Amino acid sequence: MKVLKFGKIEQVLDRLAQQAEVYVPMLRGQQTGFYSWNTYDEGYDDLMFDILNVYQSPKHVILPQTEMMYRFRQEGQDVIIDAEAQEITPKIIMGIRSCDVRGIEHLDAVFLTKGYVDEFYKARRDKITIIANACYNPGTNCFCASMGVNPTDPEAADIIMREVEVGYVWDVKTEKGQAVTKQIEDLLEEEEVELFPLKRFLRKVDYEGVAEKLKDMFDDPMWEKYSEPCQTCGICTYLCPTCYCFDIQVKTWGEEGYRFRCWDSCMYREYTQMAGGHNPREAAKERFRNRFLHKLQFFTERYGQPLCTGCGRCVVVCPGGVNIIKIIDTVKEAKTGA
Amino acid sequence: MHSSNTQNPLVPGIVEVVKIIDETPDVKNFYVRCVDGGVPFNVMPGQLAMVSLVPVGEAMFSVSWQEENDHLEFAIKRVGLMTDELHRIEVGQKLGVRGPYGNGFPVEACKGKDMLFIGGGIGLAPLRSFIKYCFKHREDYGKITILYGSRTSADLCFKDELFDKWPKEKDTQVYVTIDNPEEGWDGHVGFVPAYLEELKPNPEGTIAVICGPPIMIKFCLQSLEKMGFNDEQVITTLEMRMKCGIGKCGRCNIGHEYICLDGPVFNLAQLKQLPPEW
Numbered sequence: 001m002k003v004l005k006f007g008k009i010e011q012v013l014d015r016l017a018q019q020a021e022v023y024v025p026m027l028r029g030q031q032t033g034f035y036s037w038n039t040y041d042e043g044y045d046d047l048m049f050d051i052l053n054v055y056q057s058p059k060h061v062i063l064p065q066t067e068m069m070y071r072f073r074q075e076g077q078d079v080i081i082d083a084e085a086q087e088i089t090p091k092i093i094m095g096i097r098s099c100d101v102r103g104i105e106h107l108d109a110v111f112l113t114k115g116y117v118d119e120f121y122k123a124r125r126d127k128i129t130i131i132a133n134a135c136y137n138p139g140t141n142c143f144c145a146s147m148g149v150n151p152t153d154p155e156a157a158d159i160i161m162r163e164v165e166v167g168y169v170w171d172v173k174t175e176k177g178q179a180v181t182k183q184i185e186d187l188l189e190e191e192e193v194e195l196f197p198l199k200r201f202l203r204k205v206d207y208e209g210v211a212e213k214l215k216d217m218f219d220d221p222m223w224e225k226y227s228e229p230c231q232t233c234g235i236c237t238y239l240c241p242t243c244y245c246f247d248i249q250v251k252t253w254g255e256e257g258y259r260f261r262c263w264d265s266c267m268y269r270e271y272t273q274m275a276g277g278h279n280p281r282e283a284a285k286e287r288f289r290n291r292f293l294h295k296l297q298f299f300t301e302r303y304g305q306p307l308c309t310g311c312g313r314c315v316v317v318c319p320g321g322v323n324i325i326k327i328i329d330t331v332k333e334a335k336t337g338a
Numbered sequence: 339m340h341s342s343n344t345q346n347p348l349v350p351g352i353v354e355v356v357k358i359i360d361e362t363p364d365v366k367n368f369y370v371r372c373v374d375g376g377v378p379f380n381v382m383p384g385q386l387a388m389v390s391l392v393p394v395g396e397a398m399f400s401v402s403w404q405e406e407n408d409h410l411e412f413a414i415k416r417v418g419l420m421t422d423e424l425h426r427i428e429v430g431q432k433l434g435v436r437g438p439y440g441n442g443f444p445v446e447a448c449k450g451k452d453m454l455f456i457g458g459g460i461g462l463a464p465l466r467s468f469i470k471y472c473f474k475h476r477e478d479y480g481k482i483t484i485l486y487g488s489r490t491s492a493d494l495c496f497k498d499e500l501f502d503k504w505p506k507e508k509d510t511q512v513y514v515t516i517d518n519p520e521e522g523w524d525g526h527v528g529f530v531p532a533y534l535e536e537l538k539p540n541p542e543g544t545i546a547v548i549c550g551p552p553i554m555i556k557f558c559l560q561s562l563e564k565m566g567f568n569d570e571q572v573i574t575t576l577e578m579r580m581k582c583g584i585g586k587c588g589r590c591n592i593g594h595e596y597i598c599l600d601g602p603v604f605n606l607a608q609l610k611q612l613p614p615e616w
Contacts, residue, residue: 070349072392079392079432083349115599116584119346218613245588248348248581252393259396261581264588271589274579275397275418278552280592280615290591290615298594 002181002188005167009049012184013037013094019183020090020129023061025054034058034093049095050163052139053311057100057241058093062128063107066262067120069248073256088123092180094131095161099144099311101132101154103241108156109303110244120261129176132157133168136196141312143203143325149309152198164193203312205328211300213331214293222330227288229320234265236314236322237291242307245271266291292327347584350390350434351378356409358429361495362488364416365460366425367402370433371409378435381410383445383467384575384603387437388583391427395420398580398598400464401438410435413463413495439583440602443468443547443573451545452480456558458530458550459488462495464575464602465549473507482507483539487515487530491523513537531557541567548574552616559606569607576602576616592616 004012014037016022022037027046033056040047048054070083096104111121135142135151144151154160158177161168170188172181181188237243247264251257264271267287273279281287299307308324315323357369372378381387381401389412390396397420403411416425427433445468453472457465472479484504488494494514505512515526515533526533531554539546546567548558555574562572578590578597585599593612595601604612 074393077428077431079352079434081349081352081392081434083346110586114585116347116586118348118584118586120348244586246581246586248396248587250393250395255393257393259392261587264581266588272579274577275421276415278577280578286615293593293613294588294591298591301594 001191001193002170002172003164003167003191003193004161004170004188008167008187009047012187015184015187016092016094016180020092020180022092022094023058025049025051025095027051027054031055034061034096049133049161052135052137052142053097053099053313055239055313055317057103057239057311057313058096059100059103059107059241061091061093062104062125063111063121063244063246063263066260069120069259069261071256071258075255085123088127090127090129091124092129092131095133096130096154096157097133097135097311098149098151098154099142099309100241101130101156102144102147102149102309103311104130105156106242106299106303106305106307106309107244114302129158129180130154130156131159131161131177131180134160134162135198136163137199138201138203139312140202141315142310143201143205143312144310145201146203146205146207147306147308147310148207162195164195166191166193169193169195203325205310205325206332207296207306207328210328210331211297211306213334214297217331217334218289218293220334222327222334223285223289226322226327226330227285230267230284230288230318230322231320232267232269232284232287233319234267235317235319237265237267238263239313239317241309241311241313242295266294288322292324295324296328296331347436348582350388350392350396350436352432353378353410353435355427355429355431355433358427361413361497362493364425364493365413365495366416367411367413367496368424368433369405369409369411370435373432376407377404377410379438380404381438381467382442383471384440384443384464385438386440386580386583386598386602387412387435388439388580389414389424390434391420391423392432392434394423396434396581397421398439398583400467400575400602402463402466403470404467413460413466415460437583439598441600443471443575443603445471448545449478450480452543453482454539454544454546455482455484455486456530456534456546456548456550457484457486458554459493460495461548461550461554462486463549465547466496466499468547469504473504473510476508480509480543482510483537484510484512485515485530485534485537486513487517487528487533489517491516491520491525529557530554531561534558534561538565541565541571544571546572548572563606569610570605572606573603574606574609576604578616
């Protein structure tokens with residue numbers, strides 16, 4: 001087995017960062033998230049391969065929070081659009097957990113399938129290599145296995161790192177993974193090591209049949225009850241590794257400007273507010289319900305899997321204590337429906 | 339699937355506004371054409387396109403008519419920031435346009451049927467593409483009935499077609515109503531759903547196509563059901579806020595359907611499968 005010893009991680013990162021932007025989990029001030037290794041400051045940042053989930057998933061690497069789409073210039077009544085593709089640097093996401101890898105699989109389904117390929121997304125995605133960090137010891141808010149995620153074998157990973165006593169087993173899965181491995185092969189060591197067993201999940205939820213049941217629960221009183229503490233702040237959508245909704249906006253100064261897209265949130269009233277005043281999801285309860293139905297029913301109907309990977313972030317960060325596990329449990333126990 | 343001069347479905351092509359017609363005090367019909375002639379893409383009745391006044395904004399509109407390979411028409415009501423600016427442009431202005439989007443009306447499945455078009459206000463814009471398509475392929479469709487209403491007589495769109503051209507078409511009846519009595523108006527007065535109940539169209543072999551404010555659509559659907567129209571005989575076209583047009587950005591969903599991609603046209607049977615969020 002090829003093993004990356006703990007002592008050589010920084011060397012590997014330095015090497016990889018010569019060819020690509022390498023995003024790794026760090027503690028930065030009060031934040032935890034995936035940041036570029038090039039911005040690592042020894043005195044301020046802590047590399048955190050051992051943490052289960054940083055607050056911010058690496059979603060932004062693949063779907064930036066704001067992204068320029070094209071520039072334009074106005075000359076009188078004429079408009080010139082400059083849509084020349086921007087240079088995209090190869091990127092490596094290293095240390096990503098299975099739940100967040102599943103998040104990327106969902107983004108792939110949305111942006112690359114169903115009639116249209118999103119060219120902005122594809123250009124970036126093609127240059128991203130995923131080095132996952134397998135989970136053998138699920139955390140207190142983890143329930144990925146309940147949502148159909150395999151914590152030790154994320155599907156879309158190019159390489160899977162498996163933590164062992166001395167470092168990480170370096171398990172190459174794809175050609176992209178091989179190409180990256182070539183650059184650091186001399187830093188890996190051949191060694192027979194024993195993998196840890198997967199420990200049991202503390203949190204479990206039974207999603208089986210939930211999508212089907214929800215079809216008859218649109219008017220269920222639980223939406224009123226569970227949305228009550230929701231402040232529609234949107235933090236769940238920003239930290240969710242699968243929430244992908246975006247807005248398209250324009251920035252103009254004088255005769256020129258650019259059109260860009262940025263993350264949006266279905267929790268906001270403006271999201272569906274139409275010119276002329278009509279809003280099909282005016283009330284917070286309606287937006288709340290739509291979010292959870294999207295996660296647990298609509299996405300499953302459209303793409304075959306729920307839009308929740310069991311990462312547990314929203315459960316932890318919601319200021320109102322909204323809990324998706326509780327919602328799934330309630331649906332499961334409900335007597336109405338199929 | 340994409341506009342003429344780009345491979346990226348989110349980047350618009352450029353067209354020129356070649357004619358602007360004032361339809362009502364707050365509706366203008368914009369004719370657009372590629373700078374070097376022709377239409378930017380072919381559109382089926384009921385399909386949508388994303389139009390941008392590039393430095394200001396981008397919004398989805400139904401294409402209210404494609405005139406051969408000459409131009410596209412967009413009848414646009416002034417209701418917000420973007421449309422307010424659009425109403426200030428002059429002939430010669432370049433616009434961005436991308437599309438076509440959405441499923442459009444089932445023009446093939448309606449062949450051989452009597453057609454009943456029910457429109458309210460700017461809701462006539464998408465219907466018009468189907469109405470004119472029927473006239474263009476007149477032999478393919480049976481009797482055509484058009485019921486259209488607006489708040490006041492000044493708010494009626496496409497007046498020359500409503501009062502002059504369409505009534506002269508073979509086997510065609512046009513009924514127009516306004517909400518309240520008005521001096522000089524000797525036509526029908528009352529809301530569209532009420533007029534519909536008065537007219538009592540025969541459901542036999544008829545397809546009803548409705549577009550208007552959501553409240554008008556909802557009442558008309560009820561009336562048609564009462565008259566014996568079944569769920570497959572009633573078609574409507576919906577509107578939601580849209581940004582991408584290609585089923586990615588999320589906001590135009592009703593249930594698991596995206597209005598930009600799977601819609602905007604649904605029959606009542608399909609509509610009943612969806613949450614009532616429109």
